[in-house]
Amino acid sequence: MHFNQLLRERYSIRDYKPLKVSKALVIEVLEAGRMAPSAANKQPWNFILVSEDEKLGKLKEAYSRDWFKDVPQMIVVCGDHNESWKRAVDLKDHCDVDAAIAIDHMTLRATELGLGTCWVCHFDPKLVSEALNLPDHIEPIALLPIGYPVEVKAPEKKRKEFSYVVFENEYGQKMNK
Numbered sequence: 724m725h726f727n728q729l730l731r732e733r734y735s736i737r738d739y740k741p742l743k744v745s746k747a748l749v750i751e752v753l754e755a756g757r758m759a760p761s762a763a764n765k766q767p768w769n770f771i772l773v774s775e776d777e778k779l780g781k782l783k784e785a786y787s788r789d790w791f792k793d794v795p796q797m798i799v800v801c802g803d804h805n806e807s808w809k810r811a812v813d814l815k816d817h818c819d820v821d822a823a824i825a826i827d828h829m830t831l832r833a834t835e836l837g838l839g840t841c842w843v844c845h846f847d848p849k850l851v852s853e854a855l856n857l858p859d860h861i862e863p864i865a866l867l868p869i870g871y872p873v874e875v876k877a878p879e880k881k882r883k884e885f886s887y888v889v890f891e892n893e894y895g896q897k898m899n900k
Contacts, residue, residue, distance in 0.1 A: 724835050732877045733831055736839025737790040739870035743774055744796055748836055752869065753798065755832035761821035767807035768822050770829075771799040771855055781854035786846040786866065794868040799851060800826055805860045822864045829867060839872035 724732070753770050761767065773779055774796045782799070783791055800822050807818035830840045843866040851863040891898035 729831055729835055731880065733834040734877050734880070735841040736868075736870070736872045737841055738873040739793060739795055739839060739868065740873055741793065741795060742871050744838060744869055744871070748838065749796070749798075749869065751836060752829050752833045752838070756798075756800070756825040756829040759821075759825040759828040761824065762808035762817035765806050765808045765817075765821065767803045767805075767818050768825050769801040769803065769861060770825075771801065773797045773799060773855075778854060782851060782866065785848075785850040785854070786843055791843070791868070795870040796868070798829065798867040798869055799855060799863055800829075800865045800867060801857065801861045802864045803861055818862070819864060826865055826867060833869055837871070838869055841868050843868065 749772055753772065756768070756770055757766075773782060779794070779797060782797060783794065802818035802822045804816060804818050807816055807821060809816050826842060830842065833840045844864075846863075846866055848863050851857070851866070852861075855863070857863065885900055886897050889898045890896050
């Protein structure tokens with residue numbers, strides 16, 4: 724699949740078949756996250772694949788949506804704030820930025836493999852940390868359900884117009900396309 728097609732076909736899946744993804748395919752997705760760039764190449768992430776039904780049940784309590792109850796597997800993306808790069812000028816911590824880049828790589832690779840994902844950030848981090856026995860310096864940043872979509876038909880993407888978000892030389896100066 725060409726990259727531009729991949730960008731248009733990836734979307735958040737909220738309806739999964741009740742099948743687990745093979746470990747080989749999940750490893751392909753995890754490897755895509757591992758290969759992502761990060762600030763100062765610190766790679767301040769951990770990815771936890773959760774396939775065990777009991778653990779999944781605990782994680783599903785952290786985000787109470789009907790569709791989430793049927794997720795067959797999940798990757799929990801965590802950030803290590805002890806490892807992440809901090810900008811010297813203002814100490815901005817790039818842990819979340821780095822994790823987001825890794826998640827994006829994983830969602831695109833999953834799509835390429837015919838799998839579905841949905842980036843979930845609205846969850847109870849305390850419940851996730853307890854369920855996965857995370858140490859204090861490891862933050863659960865996102866839950867990434869992964870599985871086979873019931874239907875693979877990308878909806879029309881709703882995006883702001885190019886001229887609304889892209890400027891040239893300074894903010895507000897529109898770029899001609």
